[in-house]
Amino acid sequence: MKVSDLSDAALNGLLLGDGLPLRTGPVVTRLRSAVPTVAAGLRLHYAEHTVEAEEGFCDFDVAVVRPRGLRRWWHPQVMFSFDDSLPFAPLPADQGFPMLEWGMNWCFTHHCHQYLTLHAAVVERAGHALILPAPPGSGKSTLCAGLVFRGWRLLSDELAVIEPSTGLIVPVPRPVSLKNQSIGVLRTFAPEARFGPVVKETLKGEVAHFAPPIEAVQRSADKPAPGWVVLPRYVANAPTTLQPLPKARALMHLVENAFNFNLHGRSGFERLAALVDRCGCFEFTYSRLDEAAALFARLADGTLSS
Amino acid sequence: MNRAPHPGSGQSSRQTVHLDLAADVLAHPEQLAGLSLAHWDRLVRQARQADVLARIASRLESEAALSSVPKAPRAHLEAALLLAQAQRDEVQREVGHLARLLNAMGLPLVLLKGAAYLMAGLQAAQGRLFADIDILVPRARLPEVESALMLAGWATSHHSAYDQRYYREWMHELPPMWHAKRGTTLDVHHAILPLTARLHPRSELLLDASVAAQGDPGVRVLAPADMVLHSMSHLVHNDELSHGLRDLSDLDLLLRQFGSRPGFWSGFVARTETLGLQRPAFYALDAVRERFATPIPEAVTTAASHWAPPRPLAVLMAALWRRGLRSHHPSARLPGTSAALFALYVRAHWVKMPPGLLVRHLATKGWKRWAGNDSPGSAARG
Numbered sequence: 261m262k263v264s265d266l267s268d269a270a271l272n273g274l275l276l277g278d279g280l281p282l283r284t285g286p287v288v289t290r291l292r293s294a295v296p297t298v299a300a301g302l303r304l305h306y307a308e309h310t311v312e313a314e315e316g317f318c319d320f321d322v323a324v325v326r327p328r329g330l331r332r333w334w335h336p337q338v339m340f341s342f343d344d345s346l347p348f349a350p351l352p353a354d355q356g357f358p359m360l361e362w363g364m365n366w367c368f369t370h371h372c373h374q375y376l377t378l379h380a381a382v383v384e385r386a387g388h389a390l391i392l393p394a395p396p397g398s399g400k401s402t403l404c405a406g407l408v409f410r411g412w413r414l415l416s417d418e419l420a421v422i423e424p425s426t427g428l429i430v431p432v433p434r435p436v437s438l439k440n441q442s443i444g445v446l447r448t449f450a451p452e453a454r455f456g457p458v459v460k461e462t463l464k465g466e467v468a469h470f471a472p473p474i475e476a477v478q479r480s481a482d483k484p485a486p487g488w489v490v491l492p493r494y495v496a497n498a499p500t501t502l503q504p505l506p507k508a509r510a511l512m513h514l515v516e517n518a519f520n521f522n523l524h525g526r527s528g529f530e531r532l533a534a535l536v537d538r539c540g541c542f543e544f545t546y547s548r549l550d551e552a553a554a555l556f557a558r559l560a561d562g563t564l565s566s
Numbered sequence: 567m568n569r570a571p572h573p574g575s576g577q578s579s580r581q582t583v584h585l586d587l588a589a590d591v592l593a594h595p596e597q598l599a600g601l602s603l604a605h606w607d608r609l610v611r612q613a614r615q616a617d618v619l620a621r622i623a624s625r626l627e628s629e630a631a632l633s634s635v636p637k638a639p640r641a642h643l644e645a646a647l648l649l650a651q652a653q654r655d656e657v658q659r660e661v662g663h664l665a666r667l668l669n670a671m672g673l674p675l676v677l678l679k680g681a682a683y684l685m686a687g688l689q690a691a692q693g694r695l696f697a698d699i700d701i702l703v704p705r706a707r708l709p710e711v712e713s714a715l716m717l718a719g720w721a722t723s724h725h726s727a728y729d730q731r732y733y734r735e736w737m738h739e740l741p742p743m744w745h746a747k748r749g750t751t752l753d754v755h756h757a758i759l760p761l762t763a764r765l766h767p768r769s770e771l772l773l774d775a776s777v778a779a780q781g782d783p784g785v786r787v788l789a790p791a792d793m794v795l796h797s798m799s800h801l802v803h804n805d806e807l808s809h810g811l812r813d814l815s816d817l818d819l820l821l822r823q824f825g826s827r828p829g830f831w832s833g834f835v836a837r838t839e840t841l842g843l844q845r846p847a848f849y850a851l852d853a854v855r856e857r858f859a860t861p862i863p864e865a866v867t868t869a870a871s872h873w874a875p876p877r878p879l880a881v882l883m884a885a886l887w888r889r890g891l892r893s894h895h896p897s898a899r900l901p902g903t904s905a906a907l908f909a910l911y912v913r914a915h916w917v918k919m920p921p922g923l924l925v926r927h928l929a930t931k932g933w934k935r936w937a938g939n940d941s942p943g944s945a946a947r948g
């Protein structure tokens with residue numbers, strides 16, 4: 261059963277009661293919330309996602325709730341609850357859906373140590389994954405979003421999840437978040453993207469999410485092998501350039517962008533080294549999404565001259 | 567502790583049964599075989615919140631039973647094991663640094679609590695997570711130790727004048743220190759109970775009786791009876807019981823391991839009286855036996871009965887501990903837990919400070935919380 265199969269009454273019944281057991285890739289999250297923007301966000305962004313059986317096992321138990329007391333009414337806030345405790349400070353009430361998304365990312369990176377997880381966007385084409393590791397502000401989210409509408413399958417815009425035993429990349433297809441100017445850029449580049457409301461004045465500025473393409477959700481069990489590691493950098497008015505990156509530097513970059521590298525010790529190092537060995541490693545500078553998409557299409561085809 | 571309000575009309579149907587699965591499977595590991603997915607769901611939540619998930623996982627691993635756990639919960643157990651192993655490695659490295667530092671000053675490194683269990687290779691280290699390292703140093707050498715630590719890259723926390731005074735004048739430890747480069751946290755104690763508390767177990771006795779953790783005489787732990795008594799006094803003086811079940815489980819494991827050594831129990835009774843820790847020992851023995859059926863010889867139970875408070879108080883306290891030393895997840899809470907935790911919180915402060923000081927302290931903390939500058943770590947790290 262998918263979220264879109266639930267009537268409004270059924271969905272609200274779960275959100276206000278025992279929780280909606282929502283599958284996103286390898287994990288199942290039990291979700292509860294009385295906040296209307298959260299329910300609306302689930303309807304828009306998670307329509308294709310599977311609803312699991314109520315009496316099963318959920319990896320995470322989360323809620324987006326309004327506080328008791330004064331802050332329920334005065335400058336209203338929302339809070340993120342995990343396993344019935346509150347790991348974060350509250351946020352203004354209109355940030356309920358972004359808070360859910362940030363919270364779900366945190367749940368994964370803080371607990372899913374059966375995987376080696378990097379802070380990176382990942383997309384796939386022709387059976388190979390393109391990993392874009394980068395800190396915020398590098399333009400990786402915008403690039404990832406653009407590629408998703410030019411022939412690449414979304415695995416995740418935030419989490420490169422590596423299965424240690426096989427080296428394959430595990431999809432966690434969820435809404436893609438964009439900030440500030442990137443929102444407008446993508447609306448122009450891909451008018452078919454289904455955006456939710458723009459939430460203003462968050463810690464990151466203006467934030468909006470668009471729904472993951474249906475194919476990305478339907479193929480979430482399809483784990484590709486890694487093919488390329490590309491360090492993206494958006495520079496205004498810069499020409500589109502792809503430069504080879506020495507493998508040792510690529511490896512260090514992956515280590516620096518890993519959430520739980522220290523827990524995997526030596527075998528984590530060896531897994532990342534093996535990944536870098538088999539991947540084409542590049543640095544990428546761009547200012548125009550259409551040129552970027554064209555270049556990556558040629559990279560995927562193997563028609564890019566070195 | 568911060569509990570989330572529930573959306574919608576209130577409690578969901580999942581939370582009507584007050585089953586402390588986490589404590590039950592620690593006491594009766596055979597229950598782990600054949601748990602339903604719904605039970606695993608509840609157990610993982612409870613155990614993770616009580617910090618005993620890695621211990622449960624470790625027990626399954628040592629019995630080669632992990633592979634029979636269903637796939638979805640098994641991933642969480644394996645993740646917990648990975649985390650516990652990484653922390654063990656970190657503690658061992660840190661102990662190495664600290665031992666070199668203190669030994670160079672002519673002092674042994676005397677470890678307390680989790681780090682002690684680990685370095686002494688005790689059962690109580692099984693599946694244990696470590697938030698920080700606790701050490702015991704002679705009070706007279708405290709300024710010297712603090713200077714040496716700061717030169718080696720340790721920074722103090724709790725920079726407000728009030729907090730500094732709280733720790734240095736009234737408590738039994740320096741403000742927590744953290745290492746700027748390694749990111750680890752260190753609690754330097756000069757006693758196992760605050761200076762302002764009613765009970766005064768003498769630190770010199772503890773230090774003199776300390777034993778080598780394993781081979782190296784420079785890395786030491788408290789003698790078995792002292793280690794047990796420290797665990798007991800920490801349990802009943804703790805104002806923050808989120809690790810209550812874990813600490814009680816530690817005590818159970820310590821008693822099972824030491825209890826089989828000849829002479830332990832008779833030595834324990836004598837030592838309890840020497841250190842003046844009869845009341846904490848009474849409460850702790852009662853709680854651990856009730857929760858984990860820890861084998862305690864009849865003679866010890868008889869001796870402990872002389873350490874009890876008046877019967878009505880003993881009954882009340884037993885009810886409070888039953889609620890406080892349990893997983894605090896809503897699915898495991900007994901009715902009356904919030905009130906019990908509050909009562910234990912007040913009591914912990916009561917036994918740590920004389921009444922006048924307590925009133926002033928709670929008033930100051932309350933004011934600081936309202937004024938918004940009271941979180942312990944806020945001044946420490948950027």
